[in-house]
Amino acid sequence: MPFLAVDIGNTRLKWALYHTPQPGSDPVSHGAVFLETIEQLAEGDWAGLPMPSTVLGSCVAGDAVRHRVEDQVHELWERPCSWVVSSAAEAGVINGYDHPARLGADRWVALIGARARLLASQRPGPALVVMVGTAVTVDALDEHGEFLGGCILPGHGIMLRALEGGTAGLRVPTGDVVHFPTNTSDALTSGGTYAITGAIERMHRHLLQRGGLPPQVIVTGGAGWKVAPYLGVPYELVDTLLFDGLLRIGQERAKPLAAV
Template identity: 35%
Template sequence: MIVAIDAGNSRIKWGVNDGNAWLDSGVLATADVAWLSEAADEWPANARVAICNVAGPEVAESISSLLAPRHATISFLRARVAACGVRNTYERPEQLGADRWAALIGARGMLAGACLVVCAGTATTIDLLDATGVFRGGLILPGFDLMRTALAHNTAQLPLAEGVFRAEPRNTLDAIFSGCLQAQLGAVERMFAGIAAEPDARCLLTGGGAGSLAAHLKVPCQLVDNLILNGLARFAASP
């Protein structure tokens, strides 16, 4: 039995996997990490716990302290040169974010062909994985909401826009909303061009902002709710 925990900047997602399927799952705000202990009370005591944390050392320490009395086998995923059929070509492999590494491992478990792995959260990451399992590099940019917040906080007359997406916006709220979304879409589509000619190339999207991107992308794409958790479970089950 495996418990996978994805601790992001905004949310913590968790799931219990028996090796074939997710038996239980949940989500809470990262600021409410202490509440994870209530969920942990229901997890199998002998489960292996695999954690992906990009929320900082304080969150990592909190999770470790909460789980230590209940689970003897706790491990934090860290990127390395190779794992689970994925080869990491980052200039310094260990500096690749654990969330990106987990998502790449999850993607490789789903697809045998080339894919673009997009995690749309507080930040948006866009990573190329070729058909042989080589991670060829990727982008990090502010997420959709972070882009809108930056405009509101750093300009005198632009609000936090609650507009709608339009191809040709004709008011300020829609212009901000559409501009931030187009920036995300453009980055994804430009990166996908690097593998577009490969057989069955696909874009995998995960994270809170994935649905908004999928609705407007002009490349083959698929929404995956638990891509990072899938990667964690796959890694934890590997020899």
């Protein structure tokens, strides 16, 4: 029976249905909705889907949103949902956070997805896992699959709202990213982009200096495509990274059941 993967961010819910939890497989169906419209899933996007054997998700939007999704799954299929919680280790990744359970579930799932992709491509070296959305995270993964740590910074939208709220006269249209901005719109857009890419490039240097191996930069998130072209290091843009992680986790968790 199918496997339903659910990724709940701060703005949208993304989902994908697979025949089985096999990393690298293509979804049978997929979609995305804004959090405000979750209550329409059972009668909308999910109405024609076959009943999944497993529903596995990652949620960073809080318990209230998670419960709304559980209600939709129960209304349609009367099945439970399982949610990823960061732990000391899972699916080949070791969690180096001071308090492993406090690492955001989306960051944990993305790290697991990145490790799975690296192993599948025969390139199990170090990696920087970058998620660009409402917030931006830049996480370091060594060649052995250990999460070393990472940084969090505001995304473009938060940066602009902070400037608008704290500085008079900055409510201007979005501009372009240029080397030497000569108007306020371009200055704001360029400044935000360079802040994000600068953090990524700094973490890239840290990881390179630590192990001597150039890390692969994997970029994901709804705004990843806006930022990645301005990076000064090679990168790979992977829209499905969290689904890759959920598939890998689902595959690992199914092993004990298959062995029974």
